[in-house]
Amino acid sequence: xxxxxxxxxxxxxxxxxxxxxxxxxxxxxxxxxxxxxxxxxxxxxxxxxxxxxxxxxxxxxxxxxxxxxxxxxxxxxxxxxxxxxxxxxxxxxxxxxxxxxxxxxxxxxxxxxxxxxxxxxxxxxxxxxxxxxxxxxxxxxxxxxxxxxxxxxxxxxxxxxxxxxxxxxxxxxxxxxxxxxxxxxxxxxxxxxxxxxxxxxxxxxxxxxxxxxxxxxxxxxxxxxxxxxxxxxxxxxxxxxxxxxxxxxxxxxxxxxxxxxxxxxxxxxxxxxxxxxxxxxxxxxxxxxxxxxxxxxxxxxxxxxxxxxxxxxxxxxxxxxxxxxxxxxxxxxxxxxxxxxxxxxxxxxxxxxxxxxxxxxxxxxxxxxxxxxxxxxxxxxxxxxxxxxxxxxxxxxxxxxxxxxxxxxxxxxxxxxxxxxxxxxxxxxxxxxxxxxxxxxxxxxxxxxxxxxxxxxxxxxxxxxxxxxxxxxxxxxxxxxxxxxxxxxxxxxxxxxxxxxxxxxxxxxxxxxxxxxxxxxxxxxxxxxxxxxxxxxxxxxxxxxxxxxxxxxxxxxxxxxxxxxxxxxxxxxxxxxxxxxxxxxx
Numbered sequence: 241x242x243x244x245x246x247x248x249x250x251x252x253x254x255x256x257x258x259x260x261x262x263x264x265x266x267x268x269x270x271x272x273x274x275x276x277x278x279x280x281x282x283x284x285x286x287x288x289x290x291x292x293x294x295x296x297x298x299x300x301x302x303x304x305x306x307x308x309x310x311x312x313x314x315x316x317x318x319x320x321x322x323x324x325x326x327x328x329x330x331x332x333x334x335x336x337x338x339x340x341x342x343x344x345x346x347x348x349x350x351x352x353x354x355x356x357x358x359x360x361x362x363x364x365x366x367x368x369x370x371x372x373x374x375x376x377x378x379x380x381x382x383x384x385x386x387x388x389x390x391x392x393x394x395x396x397x398x399x400x401x402x403x404x405x406x407x408x409x410x411x412x413x414x415x416x417x418x419x420x421x422x423x424x425x426x427x428x429x430x431x432x433x434x435x436x437x438x439x440x441x442x443x444x445x446x447x448x449x450x451x452x453x454x455x456x457x458x459x460x461x462x463x464x465x466x467x468x469x470x471x472x473x474x475x476x477x478x479x480x481x482x483x484x485x486x487x488x489x490x491x492x493x494x495x496x497x498x499x500x501x502x503x504x505x506x507x508x509x510x511x512x513x514x515x516x517x518x519x520x521x522x523x524x525x526x527x528x529x530x531x532x533x534x535x536x537x538x539x540x541x542x543x544x545x546x547x548x549x550x551x552x553x554x555x556x557x558x559x560x561x562x563x564x565x566x567x568x569x570x571x572x573x574x575x576x577x578x579x580x581x582x583x584x585x586x587x588x589x590x591x592x593x594x595x596x597x598x599x600x601x602x603x604x605x606x607x608x609x610x611x612x613x614x615x616x617x618x619x620x621x622x623x624x625x626x627x628x629x630x631x632x633x634x635x636x637x638x639x640x641x642x643x644x645x646x647x648x649x650x651x652x653x654x655x656x657x658x659x660x661x662x663x664x665x666x667x668x669x670x671x672x673x674x675x676x677x678x679x680x681x682x683x684x685x686x687x688x689x690x691x692x693x694x695x696x697x698x699x700x701x702x703x704x705x706x707x708x709x710x711x712x713x714x715x716x717x718x719x720x721x722x723x724x725x726x727x728x729x730x731x732x733x734x735x736x737x738x739x740x741x742x743x744x745x746x747x748x749x750x751x752x753x754x755x756x757x758x759x760x761x762x763x764x765x766x767x768x769x770x771x772x773x774x775x776x777x778x779x780x781x782x783x784x785x786x787x788x789x790x791x792x793x794x795x796x797x798x799x800x801x802x803x804x805x806x807x808x809x810x811x812x813x814x815x816x817x818x819x820x821x822x823x824x825x826x
Contacts, residue, residue: 311335311368316383319357324378327354328395332368339364371395392418396452398509399424401471402462404444409467411479414439417455424450425471444468456509457482473515478506484538489513490565492554493530499569500525503541510536511557530554545569564597567626572681574625575599576636576653577643578618585636587657588613591628598624599645618642630681631717633657647700651680655718660735661687662714666707667729673787674725675746675770675804676703680718687713688733704769706787720744724770724804726785746772746802751819752812754794761814764791769805776800 311333317326330351339362340346346355346363355363357380371384374394382391401424402411413419415438421429427450433442435451442449460482462468470479484504489511490497501524507515513536519528521537528535546568548554556565567573575598576585589612595603601624607616609625612632616623634656636642644653665688666672676682678701684692690713696705701721705712707730723732724746732741752763766789773790777783777799783792785801792799794816807820818826 311366313367313369314364314383314385315367315371316362316364317355317357318381318383319359319361320379320381321359322378323356323358324376324380325354325356326374326376326380326391327352328371328375329373330367331370331372334365334367337364337366390418390420392454396420396422396454398453398456398473399450399471400453400457400460400473401425401427401448401450402442402444403448403469403471404446405467405469406446407464407467408443408445410441410443410463411449411468412439412441412459412461413451413457414459415453415455416458417453419451419453422450422452424452427451459483472507472509475507475515478504482538484508485540486543486559487536487538487557488543489534489536489557490528490530490548490554491534491557493532495548495550495553496527496529497535497546497548497554498525498527499546500544501539501541502544503539505537505539508536508538510538510560513537543569564624564626566594567596567598570594570626571628572626572647573598573645574627574631574656575601575645575648576616576618576623577645578620578622579641579643580620581638581641582617582619583637583641584615584617585623585634585642586613586615587634588632589627590630590632593625593627596624596626598626599648601625630659630683630715631657646680649679649701651718655680657717659715659717661685661733662716662720662723663688663690663711663733663736664705664707664713664725665711665731665733666709668709670726670729671706671708671787672726672729673706673770674704674712674723674730676714676723677701677721677804678716678718679721680716682714682716685713685715687715688736722746722804724772724802726772728773728779741772746770746804748803748806749800749819749821750803750807751798751800752792752794753798753817753819754815755796755798756817757796757815759814760793760795761812761816762791762793763799763810763812763816765789765810766808767803767805768808769803772802774800774802 314337332351334348334351334353336348341355341363347353353365357363372395374391376391380391382389382394399422400413403425417438419438419440420435421433423429425448427448433440433449440451460470460479462479465479468479470477487508487510491511503524505521505524505526507519507521509515511534513534519535520526526537546565548565551565554565556563556568558568570592573596577599593609593612593614595607595609597603599622601622607614607623614625634653636653639653642653644651644656646656662676664674680701682698682701682703684696684698686692688711690711696703696712703714723741723744725741727741730741732739746769754761769788771785771788771790773785777792781793783799784790790801810818816826817824
């Protein structure tokens with residue numbers, strides 16, 4: 241109308257900045273006049289008084305407005321140039337502060353608030369309790385009770401607390417997301433602890449250091465774990481399990497589960513796993529129930545037993561890879577891939593037998609398991625099984641039409657179910673190492689009076705051991721890939737018949753040559769597996785093998801050895817050329 245004026249006027253050569261405000265005017269010749277700078281403005285002002293402002297002299301004199309007191313904590317959100325949006329939840333009461341845009345883009349609904357800031361604008365809030373969730377899109381700064389906080393870890397979904405017993409222990413912590421100091425379990429916040437990026441380090445005496453973080457713990461190193469107790473989301477955990485050798489995640493449900501491992505075991509937050517009192521970890525065993533969420537565990541060693549009430553209701557991940565829960569805790573998997581032609585098969589095992597989805601195997605009623613025997617047909621798909629112990633019998637209609645995999649390694653199906661024996665008889669005067677690899681299953685045997693003890697190691701289809709005056713024997717399926725040993729001091733028997741171990745040479749070769757040089761040289765080297773000399777090595781001229789090490793002398797000639805594993809060290813005196821698997825390395 242006639243009395244209308246611009247909302248803001250700068251006159252007589254003056255200038256001003258107008259920001260973080262709402263305004264209204266009906267002046268038809270422009271909202272503003274003069275030399276003005278604007279930011280974070282809206283045209284929707286509110287006459288509602290902010291919470292806590294007195295509305296009478298009496299209320300002002302009494303220090304209040306007769307309503308409930310303003311919540312005790314303050315949250316301030318500041319823009320850093322470009323537009324950013326945010327949303328958060330608190331655990332108590334929530335009210336707007338003096339710069340909250342009540343008539344614009346900001347909103348409060350119960351304990352939840354959302355809004356935007358841009359330029360140099362700010363929004364502030366008063367709240368009780370804690371911030372339980374904070375998400376944002378775009379850069380911004382956040383202050384809680386005047387202290388700047390990391391917006392990416394506000395309302396962190398996880399809390400870890402390191403409680404000292406008074407002895408004084410240092411620690412290092414790393415997570416996959418954001419991290420900041422926390423007061424969980426009465427944790428202290430002081431300058432003695434350092435947070436940088438996704439890592440933290442500090443020292444705890446008789447108090448508590450706590451951190452809120454997103455993601456999962458990727459590393460937790462404690463100088464002396466006996467001097468601290470560590471809690472993750474309120475549950476005590478074993479600090480040595482971060483990072484664990486393996487992670488197991490069980491999602492979905494509702495269903496119950498239990499399992500056992502051979503090493504240390506603890507709860508974990510992998511794949512968003514929750515940590516609550518409904519799940520129980522006792523030593524190397526765990527039991528629990530999932531009902532739509534995820535339970536995750538970290539463990540060392542092997543998964544020795546796994547039982548679940550209803551496998552159809554869950555999705556299980558082992559080390560980040562989805563697996564069939566029915567095969568967990570079983571020793572082996574067998575997969576039969578078809579090529580388009582209908583091929584029938586039948587096999588038996590000596591232990592537990594179950595269907596599996598290994599190698600994308602299908603599970604359908606046309607395949608049958610009866611006790612320890614399975615029968616079925618493959619056309620263009622895959623049939624897979626999990627089993628314990630050994631395959632005792634295997635028949636197939638046309639082996640040329642299928643590909644068969646044992647523990648993800650392709651094998652000749654004609655060798656499955658065929659048990660062979662290998663015996664290594666050692667000289668009484670020498671301790672001789674050996675390294676054996678076969679194409680199928682492998683286990684210790686008492687053939688030829690061999691002893692079975694813990695000194696020999698079997699891993700899948702490989703075995704390592706030592707003999708001196710005794711016999712080590714093995715049962716195996718398939719073929720011998722290699723046998724690395726010192727043939728001078730052992731006698732080898734295959735299915736009871738003596739054989740030359742040179743028939744099964746180790747996979748690697750090393751040659752020490754002095755041919756281009758006019759003066760001799762000596763050498764000494766070691767390998768991580770077993771070592772075997774070729775005919776070029778002259779033991780009568782000072783060359784020798786001792787366990788996994790060899791030494792010798794070359795004079796315008798060369799010595800060649802076969803070995804398993806890798807070369808761990810090499811020293812020489814004099815000029816030499818060294819070749820490993822045909823490639824010159826020195």
